[in-house]
Amino acid sequence: MLLTRLVRWLVRLPRHGVQLISTLLINSYFFAGTLKAIPCWGFNCYACPAASFACPIGSLQHFAIIRAIPFYVLGVIGLAGALWGRMSCGWLCPFGFLQDLLYRVRVRKWRLGIGRAGHLRYLMLIVLVGIIPLLTREPWFCKLCPAGMLEGGIPVVLTQPSLREMIGALYAVKFIILAGFLGWMLVTPRPFCRYICPLGAFWSPFNRHSVVRLEVDLQRCTRCQRCQRVCTADIPVYETPNAAACIRCLECVRQCPEGALHLEGES
Numbered sequence: 001m002l003l004t005r006l007v008r009w010l011v012r013l014p015r016h017g018v019q020l021i022s023t024l025l026i027n028s029y030f031f032a033g034t035l036k037a038i039p040c041w042g043f044n045c046y047a048c049p050a051a052s053f054a055c056p057i058g059s060l061q062h063f064a065i066i067r068a069i070p071f072y073v074l075g076v077i078g079l080a081g082a083l084w085g086r087m088s089c090g091w092l093c094p095f096g097f098l099q100d101l102l103y104r105v106r107v108r109k110w111r112l113g114i115g116r117a118g119h120l121r122y123l124m125l126i127v128l129v130g131i132i133p134l135l136t137r138e139p140w141f142c143k144l145c146p147a148g149m150l151e152g153g154i155p156v157v158l159t160q161p162s163l164r165e166m167i168g169a170l171y172a173v174k175f176i177i178l179a180g181f182l183g184w185m186l187v188t189p190r191p192f193c194r195y196i197c198p199l200g201a202f203w204s205p206f207n208r209h210s211v212v213r214l215e216v217d218l219q220r221c222t223r224c225q226r227c228q229r230v231c232t233a234d235i236p237v238y239e240t241p242n243a244a245a246c247i248r249c250l251e252c253v254r255q256c257p258e259g260a261l262h263l264e265g266e267s
Contacts, residue, residue: 003083004263007212010091011250019097026094027151028052039073041080042093043199045145047152049159055148057129057198061139064130077199081206085213087248089193089200095147096193096247100232102185110187113234114194114245125198141198143170146178189232193247204244213264214241214253220260227252227261237261 010018026040027050036046040053056077063070080088089096103109128141142148153174157163184191193200207213216238227237230252233245237252241261253261 003211007084007087008263011253015091015249015251016097016100018091019093019100022092023094023097026051026053026092039076040092041077041088043095043147043197044093045148045151047148047156049152049155051151055142056202057145058139058142060129061133061141064133065137065139067134077202081203081210083211085207085210085242085248086200086203086246087212089197089203090247090249093193093199094151095197096190098150099185099190099192102182103187103189105186107186111234112188112191117195118245120195121197121201121204124196125201129198144174144177146174146181146192149174149178190247194233194245200247207242207244207246207248212248214246214248214261215264216241217258217260217262220258222258222260224257227256230255 022042026042026044027048029050029052031052032050035052036054038053039056039059041056043057044051044053044055046053046055046058056073059073060070063073124141128144132138132140153171157167157171181192188194214237221238223238225236225238228234231237232247232249232251233243235243235246237243237246238260253263
């Protein structure tokens with residue numbers, strides 16, 4: 001299949017290079033006037049002065065506020081899920097790229113499993129993105145979003161001095177949330193993706209049913225757990241290759257010493 005061949009070619013490229021290009025394209029500034037109505041395949045704030053696309057989570061909240069069904073938004077982000085599950089998280093998401101970069105800083109690390117805490121991201125999607133905006137007519141996830149603060153809140157205030165007088169308690173709370181996550185990103189791989197991200201929650205169920213999936217050659221697999229050690233979500237990939245928490249970074253495929261992990265349908 002063409003898509004599988006494309007992903008097979010993609011896995012040979014430096015992933016951080018692809019993430020950098022994606023981040024620059026999503027925040028290319030010059031295309032903001034023509035593309036801003038299209039939700040991007042990643043977590044990126046619409047309020048960022050350089051953003052060329054809409055934030056999919058912000059778009060979902062908008063439709064919850066006006067009490068309309070977001071067919072178009074669901075179609076755009078649902079297409080990504082149907083094609084390759086959460087692979088956009090691992091390869092295209094600007095906020096995911098930031099987390100990967102910060103985790104490379106040499107400080108003492110905390111290796112945390114996901115467990116039931118990973119279900120919190122589903123709660124964020126249903127309650128904070130859906131129910132609360134629907135009832136309050138306010139985009140409450142955006143009001144607390146650390147990516148929104150980093151990409152929108154801080155740059156806008158820095159570039160527009162007249163807005164500084166409007167800074168209040170909510171801005172301070174949002175800044176504290178951002179600072180907490182930035183510190184957490186230094187010591188734990190992708191904490192926002194693993195426990196909070198509602199976009200990742202939306203894509204998670206697609207992992208088992210998308211066109212692009214992983215499979216394990218059980219005859220080759222020695223259960224050395226190398227795949228789990230390199231996995232940002234600490235998944236035993238040899239047991240659950242298409243787990244909901246998997247961001248499809250494909251590091252397990254790259255680093256399996258026996259070549260037991262590969263894309264489904266790949267010879």
